[in-house]
Amino acid sequence: MEFTSENLVKAVLEFYKHEESVNIECHEWLKNCQSSREAWTLVWPLLESSQELHVQFIAANILHYKISRQLNEVPVGDYLALKDNLVAAVARYINGPSMVLTRLELTLGVFIANTIGPLWPNPLEDLGTSFQPHNFPGVPEESVIKLLIQVFGYVPEQAQSVWQHSSRKSEAHRELQSKGESMFGWLFAIVKAQQNIELVKEALRAMIPWMKMLSICEWSEMHGLLDILVNLCKDSIRLGDYTLCELSIEMLSGIIADPNTHHYPIMILLILDKIIPLQSTLDVILDLQDMEMASSFYGMYVALADCHSRLIIDVCDEECSHNKTNPQNRSNVLKLVDILLRCTATPGSYPIDEIVSSITISVWYSFVEEIQPKQAESEGLKYARLMQVFEWVYKSLAEILLKKAQYPLSDEDWNAEEKEQFRIYRQDACDCLTYCFELRGWTMLNELIDAADHHLQILELNPEKLRQLWPELESILMGIRAVTENISNDTDPLLVGPMTRAFGVVIRVLKVNQTFRMPKIYQAAAECISACSGMLHSYEHTVKNVIVYILEGLFIPESSSSATLTLKALSRDCTKLLTEFTPQILSSCKQALDTGTMSQNDSIRLVFCIGKFLPYLPHEQIITAVNEIFAPSLQHLHRIAGEEPKPEARNQLIIILRIMSTLCSSLDVDQSESEEDEEEMSESDPIVPGNNNNYSSQSQGGSPGPSGSARTTGIRIIEEVNPNVKAKKLQNASSQPLIPVVEQILPVLVPLAEKWSRDEEVMETLFSILRHTLSTIHAGSQIVIEFAIKLVLISYRLHPVPPATALAKQILLMIGRDNFNMQCHFLQQIHILCSNTLKNPRNNLDFAESYFQFIAHLIRQNTELVNGSTINLDTMLIMGLEILGYTEAPLLKSGIYFVHVTLEKSGSLIPPLIEFYRRHGLIMLQKMILAIGCVVPRSAVHHFSDVFLGLNKSFTAEWRKWLQEALVPPGFPSPHCSGDAKKQIFPQSYQRSNDQTNCHRCN
Secondary structure (H helix, E strand, O other): OOOOHHHHHHHHHHHOOOOHHHHHHHHHHHHHHHHOOOHHHHOHHHOOOOOOHHHHHHHHHHHHHHHHHOHHHOOHHHHHHHHHHHHHHHHHOOOOOHHHHHHHHHHHHHHHHHHEOOOEOOHHHHHHHHOOHHHOOOOOHHHHHHHHHHHHHHHHHHHOOOOOOHHHHHHHHHHHHHHHHHHHHHHHHHHHHOOOHHHHHHHHHHHHHHHHHOOHHHOOOHHHHHHHHHHHHHHHHHHOOHHHHHHHHHHHHHHHHOOOHHHOHHHHHHHHHHHHHHHHHHHHHHHOOOHHHHHHHHHHHHHHHHHOHHHHHHHHOOOOHHHHHOOHHHHHHHHHHHHHHHHHOOOOOOOOOOOOHHHHHHHHHHHHHHHOOOOOHHHHHHHHHHHHHHHHHHHHHHHHHHHHOOOOOOOOOOOHHHHHHHHHHHHHHHHHHHHHHHHHOHHHHHHHHHHHHHHHHHHHHOHHHHHHHHHHHHHHHHHHHHHHOOOOOOOOOOOHHHHHHHHHHHHHHHHHOOOOOOHHHHHHHHHHHHHOHHHHHHOHHHHHHHHHHHHHHOOOOOOHHHHHHHHHHHHHHOOHHHHHHHHHHHHHHHHHHHHOOOOHHHHHHHHHHHHHHHHHOOHHHHHHHHHHHHHHHHHHHHHHHOOOOOHHHHHHHHHHHHHHHHHHHHOOOHHHHHHHHHHHHHHHOOOOOOOOOHHHHHHOOOOOOOOOHHHHHHHHHHHHHOHHHHHHHHHHHHHOOHHHHHHHHHHHHHHHHHHOOOOHHHHHHHHHHHHHHHHHHOOOOHHHHHHHHHHHHHHHHHOOOHHHHHHHHHHHHHHOHHHHHHHHHHHHHHHHHOHHHHOOHHHHHHHHHHHHHHHHHHHHHOHHHHHHHOOOOHHHHHHHHHHOOOOOHHHHHHHHHHHHHHHHOOOOOOOOOHHHHHHHHHHHHHHHHHHHHHOOOHHHHHHHHHHHHHHHHHOHHHHHHHHHHHOOOOOOOOOOOOHHHHHHHHHHHHHHHHHHHHHHHHO
8 A cells, every 4th residue: 555645544543443463563563564665745734633542642652753763764854844833833833732641842852863963953942933922822921831841841852862872872972061051041041930830840841851951050040949949848748739749759850860069068968958848748748658658758858868879978077178168968867767767767668568668679678888997097996986877777777677577477369479579668668677787787797686585485485476576586587597698708716606596596596386387487597507518617516406497398399499498508518427327317317308399499408408418328239219209200211202292291301410410519429538638738728728617708709618610629729739639539430329320221221312302401401410420420430421422412313402412522521632542433423423404503692602712612622633633624614704794793703713723723733734724814804894893793793803903913914905995996895985985094093902912913
């Protein structure tokens, strides 16, 4: 259907009917019409009052789309006519309807933002002249002024629209800045007059974006503006006009949060002095229980405290210079802190009864950062003075947070969203309690323990009261966990006393809870143990007392997840202390698994615990125990392997494979010997720095505790220092009980790999069994290595996946240089099998990325192996050149890395690749220049630098010739790049590249 005004009317009318098929067709046609060049002319006849309202609105919408996104279709010479038509259309709709007028006003704002400057030097002044009230007889003066205000208010917003080019944004911003003060003053005059309250609201809406176009703190009438805004807040609440109050607060908050206001501390303190009296207005709002409006008021105070936290903290110091010039400043700041504390303590349950208490959390973080003393001695004195104020503040804050974070006695009437919001709120409260502890230290932990002890004394005398007191006790335990899980230095001599008391409280809580078995109480106590598992190795009594309660929790459905999490943490960090409980732990884990009620994650955690404690059984009992526990899973695996892949079997297969993988990662008889060797080394020369709190280090982004990668690193270092440890480990590899266990599993993995080769999640889980096994037994079993090779080859033959490449790399390491021929043969096999896949890497992006990185790494680290395997790199080299023009960033990065490495090692490879790169150097250069110019994402451009440098370094003589030839074609690499620009830019790049090459050679 042709794009005409008549057809557009028909399409719009059809679109608003209810036939779905017609709606879809009309929607597509309208989108195409909107993007067509004909749209510039067909919309004007439809912007008439005689048309249907829907037609007028769609026409205005199309015009907005064209001007905001496709104004370049209009010749510059036609801009004047377009402007006149647009202004005339706005004038016609001055009396409405509002939905069309608003869209046209927004369109006029977009046009001004696109043309202000050389194309339209004075648009604001011109519109002010055109829309004088006397030019619109019969139209109320307020309507004309309102229209002008609205149009002017849209201009700054549209100037920063995402559709604007960056250069156009900058130019428009400069032009608007030059007019910012006069426009802001004109709008303020309307607010100041207050002749029409609707005009005042519109003026405030427009002032908010225009405020960013001037230095608001230097504005001459700033004091008067503040007074008017504060008075509007008071009067609007008294009159019930909440919209006006919202706009006034938004304006005040905008001034406070302006990026430049921190340069004007006196002005900020003046603003604080103005808004502190608004407390009485806030009290009225709170009495009305209007939480939305209260949130706006509190948000203003939070903005001032958060954006200017350093100033606020400085003024709290009696010695601050601002207090000497005006003693009222410190009083105002202390009142502000009290308001924030009051906000946090808003009565009721979040988010059911109130929604404001959460907005202050970030302020308390900021205050702690500013209060903490710096290195200078004077800062220490300042810290002492500040703590006289904030010791009480943060003590009160902790008490408030513990109360606010309490669960209700029943949350059955809460919906899922409310429960999730409360969960997030509790997490924020925990984080804030951590900051409280950072400021107040062990005093706070002792207070928490005292509070728990007080509740326990009551409960131990009358256990029935647990039904009413459990929310308070659970909240205190949450606070203890928040504090203790962030203790990073367990060598602090002040730590032992409080932590011993804390662990004692947790054990008493678990004992008291045995009668009523409150799930939340058990979970809170278990989390305390989990959070501190990294330091529990120093508290043997606690570990041996708590394990009984944890094992009991496995059989309580509401507590099983918490129990498995805690048991896993103890198994990881306190294995040696629990060796005497090995039979009970293994028996409980087996019984829990046999119930069939455990979730997938809980089952995997239990398998991890089983693997950790199996090595402490006599060697002959380990295999029996494994067969007894995992025989059902292995039988199920055989059944699945004997059937064709079915969607309903997939999830069960993945669960079983993950269980087997977890067992292979945790079952290691050498772990106890490694721990003993590590302890012997640490007695004489500690290698790994002590950080015994895993949860703390992980949550703060630090290195993991001894059970994580730091422990593994430490063991590796010990092996290098003490060769006997390494020799002992290799000697015992063949005695690993994991070997016979895995040898039972391996045969069934072959048909599974063949049938599920295209399911990447299944294959990844399957390969993880072998990865963990090889990491444990090293080269201790030739059978395991042979099966690993076989499975990798199956994957490469049927459907190669990245985990197969990772396993192949690990296999090469396990085979070792002593079996060089075996290494070469394996590499040759996998390379032949995946050659067809590499011909079109986009069909399997992830694998292609991993394989290019794999081969590049081998070439760089072990060129001898690549040469010995006689693999043919021709296909990869050709595809490597093709990948230089790909837009897929991960594959592009790996392809560039491969090209760079082969270029770097071109003389060492057999056959040498020097002639290949000499023949293809010009093509490479053209592809890279074109890719950088208009193909690859900007974030990936820097990867090309190594290839440019490598080409220049390896083929210096040819480089200039290639560069000259590449730039000869006109319009290359872009039609926007002229011949003169190419002559100027590229020789400079060549010279810089040469300089870098010479530097490399000199080095």
